Amino acid sequence: MRAAFAVGLVFAGCCSNVIFLELLARKHPGCGNIVTFAQFLFIAVEGFLFEADLGRKPPAIPIRYYAIMVTMFFTVSVVNNYALNLNIAMPLHMIFRSGSLIANMILGIIILKKRYNMLKYLSIALVSVGIFICTFMSAKQVTSQSSVSENDGFQAFAWWLLGIGALTFALLMSARMGIFQETLYKQFGKHSKEALFYNHALPLPGFIFLASDIYDHAVLFSKSELYQLPVIDVTVPIMWLYLLMNVITQYVCIRGVFILTTECASLTVTLVVTLRKFVSLIFSILYFQNPFTLWHWLGTLFVFIGTLMYTEVWNNIGTARSQPQKDDKKN
Template identity: 35%
Template sequence: MVHTDLTYITLSQWLLIVYQVFGGCCTNVFVLENLFKNNHSEYGLGSIITFSQFLFVSLISYFANTDFKSSNWRYLYLKQTNIPVKKWGILVIMYFTVSILNNQVARFNITIPVHIIFRSCGTVVTMIIGYLFAGKSYNRNQIISGIIITLGILISNIPLAFPETPSHKIIINYEFLMGISILLFATILSAFMGLFNESLFKAYGTYWQESLFYTHFLALPLFLFISPLLLQEFKVIWNDDHYISQDIPISNQFISLLVNVGTQYLCIRGVNILASKTSALTVTVALIVRKFISLLLSVLLFDNKVSTSGYIGSIFVLGGAFYYSVSTNKKNKQQTIKRE
């Protein structure tokens, strides 16, 4: 059974989730921005970062899915899956596409703060997709929170998409609109992915370690289609002329890449635990809070500029997410009292 609120998670589980989702994900965003800031090549590095993350997660989660006694080398000593492998195929394609797109938008002058704020619309997109394609229904408070979040997204991004020149002329920022369009497509696909993942857990049980391994391992062959680009981006990172020290000829960019993949594993692991115990919508809201912590770190540590409308929009989005969490907790407590 999949619960729909964080109140059903035990204290030890919640602490583990906080450590991995907030600690791992926030550190990951910090290192990711550091990689982009120190990249002075024509390549965006998004592809090699995504591939490294998928490879590392596959290796580190492999042993949790092995059975060396009952399986054999033909099956890579993998144990029998609880969820049919063909079911993972659909999820793998969606996850691969979402990951590639999210790491490519930096090439369209989409800063980390803008990326974080816009991706927060995942709550609204999940609600719409859930209503249209999964027969889900939402109460008044959830709908109101979705409206608040949508207003926040619009307030933050419209001035960036249609900036005003010093002569008070409104222009169209086509590069920004292209990046936002890619983000929107990735967010919609991510919503479908979350609902599909939720349906798998409901049908077969909550095997998040199996999900973590197969969604990354089965995606590795897909990187063959972009292998030339991966090689070029790896050369950029490896040949960076900023080293840890004079005695250790390893570039800072390469070390940052290693830290990035490690923290990405912690982040994904925490999200998978959360997804196995809550609904897709609750996962989205929890991640919004994490994203705003990353937003603050990006502004404070990398001196990223956020406009007044950006701050106002951020408050709307965070307020909408908080309103959803409070109203959902209140509803669950009322239902518990009625059952008693």
């Protein structure tokens, strides 16, 4: 019952979060920093109150290790959100981030000296082909939708190329962070709630360097059209409302994933997250009428099938459940 509730949170929170993020990015493509800051602040405050017990509960994992993890987590979050300002459409953003299996395998081979069976290599090949198709078709759309001026077309493509580079960097950094987190959990035990708090609280001072951009977008948000809230009869700038809903849905999404990791096997979590990304992609295409050709659908299908092959879901669907993994201390 608890696992079903967690799946509901993941789908409701993560899918709606994508919608509010796109509403924000469409109006102000460079708003990634204020979105990231708001998400970090909300989750850090919640964790300080309920996980850190107002700072009275000492961390189970030494702070020096969290400092390393936080540096990677902060970088990944900022770069991923900022990529939306570099001619990266939301559908491509979601598809590209689905390539985490590729990054995990590459770094697993290089750092952990892992070896995989042929099925996993084939699945990664499918995911790679799918991402390549979607990326190639998106590149054609960027150049065709640009101005007729050759310089404008080249400039748009150059920014798009920089966005692809940013997403690739974030993908590899995220995989490296996952490996580092895995080694910490083996050494100190699994403390997911604690990690969630410190990953969002410790980077907050880093936003000082982004303060100017955050302030500029706060001013822009305040100047957006007013929206009258039902029932309470209060008007607020609509961009602030979108941001608030984005933060809340992000928290619901993260909480759902956390509950799922304590109730189900990692296979189930991977499958649910993959399905969620696929549903979010469909929402984005249908709701916002994003350009999505038959080639894009083919690439997406390759990514989806490759992910299912990697998790070998058809062999494990009946045994996906495992004993709940509890933190050593109070959750």
